[in-house]
Amino acid sequence: MSQTVRTRPEGSRSVLSEAYDTALLDLDGVVYAGGHAIVHAVESLETARAGGMHLAYVTNNALRTPDAVAGHLTELGIPTGASDVITSAQAAARLVSEQIPAGARVLVIGGEGLRVALRERGLEPVDSADDDPAAVVQGYGGPDMAWGRFAEACYAIARGVPWFASNTDLTIPSARGIAPGNGAAVEVVRIATGAEPQVAGKPLPPMHRETILRTGAERPLVVGDRLDTDIEGAFNGAVDSLLVLTGVTDGAQLLAAPPEHRPTYVDADLRGMLTGQPEVTSAEDGFGCGGWTASARGDGLVLDGEGDAMDGLRALCAAAWTEAGDGVCELDGGKALSRLGL
Numbered sequence: 024m025s026q027t028v029r030t031r032p033e034g035s036r037s038v039l040s041e042a043y044d045t046a047l048l049d050l051d052g053v054v055y056a057g058g059h060a061i062v063h064a065v066e067s068l069e070t071a072r073a074g075g076m077h078l079a080y081v082t083n084n085a086l087r088t089p090d091a092v093a094g095h096l097t098e099l100g101i102p103t104g105a106s107d108v109i110t111s112a113q114a115a116a117r118l119v120s121e122q123i124p125a126g127a128r129v130l131v132i133g134g135e136g137l138r139v140a141l142r143e144r145g146l147e148p149v150d151s152a153d154d155d156p157a158a159v160v161q162g163y164g165g166p167d168m169a170w171g172r173f174a175e176a177c178y179a180i181a182r183g184v185p186w187f188a189s190n191t192d193l194t195i196p197s198a199r200g201i202a203p204g205n206g207a208a209v210e211v212v213r214i215a216t217g218a219e220p221q222v223a224g225k226p227l228p229p230m231h232r233e234t235i236l237r238t239g240a241e242r243p244l245v246v247g248d249r250l251d252t253d254i255e256g257a258f259n260g261a262v263d264s265l266l267v268l269t270g271v272t273d274g275a276q277l278l279a280a281p282p283e284h285r286p287t288y289v290d291a292d293l294r295g296m297l298t299g300q301p302e303v304t305s306a307e308d309g310f311g312c313g314g315w316t317a318s319a320r321g322d323g324l325v326l327d328g329e330g331d332a333m334d335g336l337r338a339l340c341a342a343a344w345t346e347a348g349d350g351v352c353e354l355d356g357g358k359a360l361s362r363l364g365l
Contacts, residue, residue: 030348031310031337031345032303032337032340032341033287034301034303035288036299037299038299039244039295039296039300040296040297041074041075043076043244044240044241044242045076045077045079045238045242045243045244046077046079046296047243047245048078048079048081048247049246049249049252049253049270050080050082050092051195052196052249052269053248053293054293055099058095058198061269061293062292064269064293065099067293067297068293070297071296077238078103078107079237080103080107081109081110081225081230081245082108082110083110084110084136084195085111085112085140085189086133086134086136086162087135087136088139089108089109089110089113106237109233109238110136110140110189111162111190111230112136112137112139113143114223115162115189115223115229116137116144116146117223118221119158119187120144120145123146124157125145125146127147127158128146128147128148128157129146129156129158130149130158130159130175130176130184131148131149131160132160132161132162132172132175132176133161133189134163136162141160150175152175152176152179156184157185158184159176159179159185159186159187160186161176161186161188161208161209161220162190166202173208173212180216180218186218186219186221187221188209188223188224189205189222189223189224190204190223190224191205192204193210194207196270226251226254226258227259228260231259231260231262243262244262244263244265244296245264246265246293247267248267248270248271248272249271250266250272250276250277254266255283257286258285263288264286264288265288266286266288268290268291268292269293274339274356275356278339278343278352278356278360279343279352281350282349288300289333289337289340301337303337303340303341306318309338310338310341311328311338312337313331314328314329314330314331314334315328315329315335316328317338317341318342319345319354322355323355324352324354324355324356325359326358326363332363332364332365336360336363336365339360339363
């Protein structure tokens with residue numbers, strides 16, 4: 024499906040939590056980091072919920088079960104039921120169940136989240152390639168995943184068994200920094216077998232389909248911190264998105280975003296769900312938002328004016344994305360971003 028190339032963040036006269044019926048929220052970098060709630064997250068989500076917005080939590084991490092995730096969120100002060108959590112393990116399990124018979128054995132390379140999701144779809148998780156599995160499904164198994172698990176996957180795949188992956192995120196945030204994610208583990212098996220997995224998680228359509236099926240959202244807003252999973256997933260699903268800058272994406276990455284990574288809205292944190300969004304307007308020498316004007320001059324992006332930093336960033340996005348068109352902006356925005364403290 025062809026989409027119009029976005030050249031600026033959109034404005035909204037309506038409060039976002041009122042304009043959309045469901046928020047599809049990423050977790051790491053949006054709601055919490057290192058196991059602790061991000062500043063303003065708990066209060067913002069409570070206000071959005073009190074106003075009638077349905078909150079759903081969508082994660083590519085296939086290790087934990089929805090019950091475990093809901094319990095963690097509730098402990099943080101965000102009352103959550105298991106039905107409000109959608110994981111890539113659930114999307115992968117549905118994908119597997121559509122291609123192999125009910126009751127079939129599935130070799131699990133991962134954790135409890137995958138096992139629970141497979142049983143939900145009437146499939147039997149097993150641990151060895153010698154258990155005659157009809158499929159292999161691989162998801163994040165935690166930092167202590169034994170090397171031998173990858174060998175089991177390779178043995179089964181070499182026999183012609185179809186291979187599925189919950190997601191291919193190369194990294195995962197941890198309390199000590201950035202650690203290898205499931206995508207790194209998938210690469211181990213890919214290199215050893217030469218095979219390609221069917222992938223379920225963000226940003227691919229199976230995850231978006233799973234989310235809509237489980238939430239019943241009619242006008243969803245994807246809220247995330249990663250351009251290549253959250254925002255691209257919203258793009259692939261043809262729904263609107265809000266990027267928050269509490270996670271991995273910084274200003275430079277946002278300015279250089281290709282069309283599929285350009286969010287509908289940009290804000291500092293989850294308080295952005297509780298407001299309208301300012302309009303970015305065309306100015307004689309560039310683009311204006313709030314008290315800022317941004318333009319492309321020579322080999323760089325220039326920012327004039329003063330005011331709220333997010334308004335300046337929105338204006339810069341318009342200048343960069345317009346200059347890039349359907350490509351990637353290569354203009355230097357470093358000085359402009361430094362004026363905003365970004």
